[in-house]
Amino acid sequence: MIHDALITADELAQVTGYDQDAALKRALTQAGIVWFPGKHGRPWTTISLINQAGGIQAGAPAARKLGADDV
Template sequence: MSQPIDGVLIFEDLQRITGYARRSDVERILIDQGVRLFRGRLGPWTTINLINQAGGLWPATAERYEAEIL
């Protein structure tokens, strides 16, 4: 078993937080609330920062890259 990554909420965390057990229910409620999530092999996951952003605690910022990365 691997160590949890700081700030990442895995499927089991999201089940506990939302109160839903089924993967589809957890995904639906997060999407309905504007939380960006990722679908992994073991279930959906997100980060605390993405939840805070959906809650309006931080403005959405677009990352800007220089032309050199192309």
């Protein structure tokens, strides 16, 4: 079984700068990030759900790095 990295409300608040849970939930929703209510209703999500909102698919090959000849 693969375990996805959980992102806690405290970690989300640190990254986004939103201290209040309501503002944090609103920002996550507006960004298209699926979140779940945790203890006391505080939001949490996973790395995969954040990546999915950004258009990154799990297991997708990494983009090829461009070299000087490609530019």
